Amino acid sequence: MSHKSKLWSSWKRFGFVTIGLAASLNAQTDSAEEEEVFELSPFQVDASEDSGYRATNTISGTRLNAAIKDIPMPIEVITDAFIKDTGSTDLRQSLAYSAGMIMSSQNDAGKGNSFGTIGGVHNPEGATSNKTQTSYKVRGFITDATLRDGYRRQFATDAANIGRVEVIRGPAALLYGIGNFGGIVNYLPKLPTADEMQHITLSVGNQKHYRAVYEAGNTLDNEINFGYYVTAVHEQNGSYTELAENNRQFISPIFTFRPTDKTEVTIDMEYGKEDKNAVGFQSVRARGDLSSENVANQQDRLERAGFLQFPDKEIRTMRWSGPDTFLNTESHNIRLQATHSFTDNLNVLLGYNTSKVEFDSRDVSGGITNNVGPENLRSTITVIPASVENGDAEFIFGEVTDAIFQGSWSDKNEVIDRDQIRAEVNYNFDLFQNSELFGLQNSFLLGRSEESSEKSVSTRGTIQNQYFYWDPTDSSYMRFGVNGDGTAAPGMERAAQVNDLSWNQGTYLVYQGSWLNERLTAVAGIRRDRNDFRGRVEDFRQDTVTRNDPGAKEKDTSQAGITYKLTKNLSVYALKAEGIMPNFDGNRDVYGNAMDAVTAESEEAGVKFDMLDGKLSGTISAYRIKQTGTPIFYWWAPSPAKGRFDPDADIIYNVSDFNPTVEAEWRNGSFTVAKPQWDAAVDAGAAYQLDGAWYLNATAPEGVAYMDTVFNASKTTNPGWPGWLYIQDDNTNNATLDFASAEAGGYDAYLSGDQESSGWEAQFNYAPNDNMQFVLNYAQTKRSVVNAGAFPEYPWGAGGVDKWAVWYFPDGAWGLSGYSLDDQFLDPSDTSTWQGRGYGAGEKQDDTPRHSLSGWSNFRIDDGALAGFSFGLGFQYESEREYFSGITDGSGQLVTDTNGQRVVLETDTRINIDAMAKYDFKLGERNAHVQLNVYNVMNDQAAYGYIYAKPTEYRLQFGMDL
Missing domain, CATH: 2.170.130.10 (TonB-dependent receptor, plug domain)
Structure with a gap:
């Protein structure tokens, strides 16, 4: 049965129950109530x-x-x-x-x-x-x-x-x-208007901005009160960056009608299409590690470096990836909804929404490396730190010889098909209506929502293990299908097909009640969700098919809040609420089980005010939100469920890249000091060659001596790179076979972490008279990682069998992450005592500013020579933002400077000012206006972290009724 059939089957069951309940309650009312005219549905907001x-x-x-x-x-x-x-x-x-x-x-x-x-x-x-x-x-x-x-x-x-x-x-x-x-x-x-209207708005601006909007609406005075509102848009835009542009069309008709006085039907439709060209990277991260013999390698996706710059290009406007990348989007949405009032106090809503979006894109990826590719495309470049503008970073950088850009192209087609059904019954009644003290107003909402989302992603890419190349000193635009010297680049092949189906079913009951002559209002409710996920990944390059079916999960959530009016114009409130994010990605934990949903709990208290006859209103609130169960991926974490290591057999490592005989540029003193132990292991047969590869029996005493010596030397020579120890093949047997990456056992294993946000917010709306309006908003946000994830207890750790597993390796970016064994593990024999030092507990790892303030004001002139003019002025302020936290991606890479200190970079504070001027006038008998909006009035073009502020933009529009 398809997901739509299941959705409809479940929907019909709930619909019959809903209609039956409504009919039963309706049968208790008299005929006089049935003849009352239906006015405004409680499911529709009153904006009067x-x-x-x-x-x-x-x-x-x-x-x-x-x-x-x-x-x-x-x-x-x-x-x-x-x-x-x-x-x-x-x-x-x-x-x-x-x-x-x-x-x-x-x-x-x-x-x-x-x-x-x-x-x-x-x-x-x-x-x-x-x-x-x-x-x-x-x-x-x-x-x-x-x-x-x-x-x-x-x-x-x-x-x-x-x-x-x-x-x-x-x-x-x-x-x-x-x-x-x-x-x-x-x-x-926007809903149908009571009277006929037509309006057109035309606008032009810098950066090739052109926009046309047509709107029309009316409600006909006929038997069914048929109403419509149609919006159509065409827009084109350029960009302050090179080459980038977009073109979009949008149309949205909405229709309403009333087949009976108490029934309203809404048909709400949207269709949109947008084509974006030249959307690829502007520049690439130029990273180098001079202690590794000038190797500038970006394939590990670290973000510690600044961006490559050219003498003839502005870094803020350049687009080295060229004109051949694109993102085309086509989407539609249809909402069918009906509300019916059986009585004044019994109302039902039934709705169905279906939407589909298709993304077609082409992208180019790659990075700076060296000593590969055509020699005529290699050059010497200067690697810059991550924040060359403010000099905060102390990354290793300098010249890299034989540098070259090595990249590939990819095409992706992604289709998301989403369906949602909702049924809600609202029943309200009053008790003790004649008592001011005990009068009680009650409202119940029983609802059912079911939602399915089907996603299909098809990708093609440059033939595996083949690349195109570009000279990193050549600022000319990269082009699809060619190398930097004009020769043909490798072709494309089918890469992968991903199909995911997620399904959410939720039933909820909400109560809203008022007591004490409406001085006390309570809102409370419970909800049960059932979430399911099905995933299938076909990798054509590896000729593999991976299925992920973690099974359905159920979760209960609740919410409760209360408001008390201290005076007619001043109220206080308190709220406790929960949130849920199902495991729709099918992530598994280190034990191989599907992870539970990510959940959140919040506590909040605040003050609401509505004073000066409605001229001043707003909210001031304080809150704390704790999120639990956040998936965190450390590729080197132990994963006991993988079960590939045999602790009863000898520990065997492939040491082809981990011995003193390796002739490689990265070979260092860690091997030199262990040369006697290596020779002893070779003489004893603990180190041996098989099919041209070197292996080490780390169970033999000579193997133990060699491994211990190299590990101990690595602690003092770090960040020297001692080679790659963890190559696995049919001849190896070590605990690293059970590490978290998909390379071990076919799936990535995630840890579970916690995050927290707290702060307070204020919102003010002030209109001292009919001609002036002010909006002011403030937010203080404190964001932190409470728990960076806990390693599981792996039974074959340092105190057991294999004390050289990847999670014990003395590296500065993974393993021990630059800390000693005893600092990173309270008990090295128990991996669950991992401390996660350097991975975020108590830190932000987030660029939400601590303080943000925004405001907008408008002044309209009704009399005198400037009658018809209105002027607006707005600002947005942000305090510093932590745009670089040292941990740069899901693999938990730790970044330190040359002194071994954790690198944390912050932007400067930022303030942006926007302005508006508008003139309303009559064009014959028709209303018309001219409006000018200017964004970034101060023309701030500074870099805030990695992102440059957009230069001044203006939009001049003309609108009139037709």
Whole structure:
């Protein structure tokens, strides 16, 4: 049975129960109630009291229309007026002034920049560079929990179709299920207008910006009150960087009608297409380690180096990857929803949402290496540190000879097909209505949501173990299919096919009640989720098929909050909530079991105020969020479930690259001091050759002596590289056979870690009169790693059989990571006593700024010579951001400077200023306007970490009613 058939089967069962419950309750009402006219559904937000930037009600906090000041949670509403004044053209721009939200990150809690996005490790932006354009940080946690009127959306939308944006901070699993720890964003589309309207907006700007928007809406006065609202957009953009440009089209018709007075049906559709050209890396990371004989190798994906620069190019605008990379996106979304009011106090919602997005992309990857490829394309380059602008880094750098760019091309087609069904029943009733003290208002919401997501990814790439080459001093654009000297590059081959199916089923019950003449409001609920995952990976190069079916998991979450009105205009609230992110990637732990869902718990308290007859409103809140079960990957960690090591047999190592006879540039003093022990091992037969390779029996006394001598010498000669000890073949037998990487046993094994975010936020909306508006937001965020993951107890450790396993190796970047055996393991015979020194416990490993402040003001003139003009001015301030934490990717690589100290780099503080000027006027009998938006008024173009600020942009638009 397909996932859609299963979805519908489950849906029908719940639908019958829902309808039966509704019919049973409805049968208890009299005919007079049935004839009452249906007005506003409780599932639809009431925006009638909204004014300018101020909104009074929300639909996102409880899935029911409710006053923001009564909901015990922090809720921010971004109105249509604010979106228009700031000139936002997409959802991310609409959120730019939202407190504590980060739209662009480059350091993400140990995940680094290797997110499989365009540009790979050379893309200086982290998780927020996700091609769906729905990834951002809220309260320090990465999230892509973007909703369209409560239904999950994971690709971009146009701001022209957004009626308002509602931001709910903190975990919110109760109503929205998976994937929201820092918060969720729920945007509501524009609905049919009461009167006929048509409007067109045209805009031009620098960097080749052209945009046209057409909008039309009406509600017909017929038997079914048929209404429509249609939005159509065409936009083109260039970039301040070389070559990059995009072209997109978007159309979104929404229809509503009422087959009965008490039933409303909504048909909401979207279609979007966007083509982006020249999206590859601007430059590559130029890394070198001079103590390793000038080898500049980037294939380990470390990010410790700055970017390669050319005398004839500006580093901030260059695009060395050339014009042949692209990202083309095509998406559609259809939402069918019906609400019915059986009585004033009994309402039902039934909805179905289906969406599909297809990404076609081409990317180029690679890095600087040396002594390979055509000699005519090799040159000498200068390797620079990670932050040459501020000089904070003390990385080893200098000249690298025989350097060359070695790379490959890849094509990817990714299709995501998502379906979601929701059914909700709302029943409300009052008790003791005549008693001011004991009067009780009750509202219950019973809901069921089922969501399936099917993803198919097909990749092609340059023929395995073949590469194209480019001279690293040649600044000309790389081109697909050719080398830097014009010769043909290797062709492409089919690489892999990935098919994943994830499924979430959630049932939730929410209670909202008010007592004491509505002075006390409580919101509480419980939810049960069942999550399933099926994965299949076909690797055509290795001729392997890997299936991942960790089995279904169930999880209960809850939420409880209370608001108390101290006065008519001042309330306090407290909230406790939970969040959940199922293991949709099918990650397994070190014991081979599917990992549990990542969960989060939050505690929050705050004050809400609505004063001066609604002129001043806002929220001040303090919170703490703890996330538990975060998958952390240390490739060298022990994984007992692999079970490949035989502790009863002799310990055998392949030492072809780990002995004094190796003729390699990286050979160093670790081997020299062990030459007598090596000779003794050879004489005793403990070191021997087999099929041309050297092996060492580390169970024999002579083998033990040699290994101990090299290990002890490595501690003092570090960071000298003693060769590669952990090559495995049919003749080896050692504990490193059971390490965490997929190379041992077919799957990557993850540890479980914990992270925490705490702080406080403030949001203010002030409108002293009808002509002035102010919005001010502040967020203080403290982000830290509580637990960097714990190694399991591996029974064959240093105190058991194999004391030279990879997790004991005295390396500065893995193994002991530069620490002594006793410092890294409290008990070396028990691997579970691993201390994780240098891997983040108590540290940030994240670039969320400690302080962020944003504000926007608008002043409109109604009289005099400047009547019709309005002016807006906004700013965004961020304190320092930790863009480099020493741990740079999921493998946990530790980075130290030349003095052996942990490298942590921070950006400078940053302030950005935007401005707007608008003139409203009449063009004949039609309303019209001209608006100018200027972004980055100060033209700040400095580098903040690895990312340069965009130069000044302007947009001039003209709009009029038709």
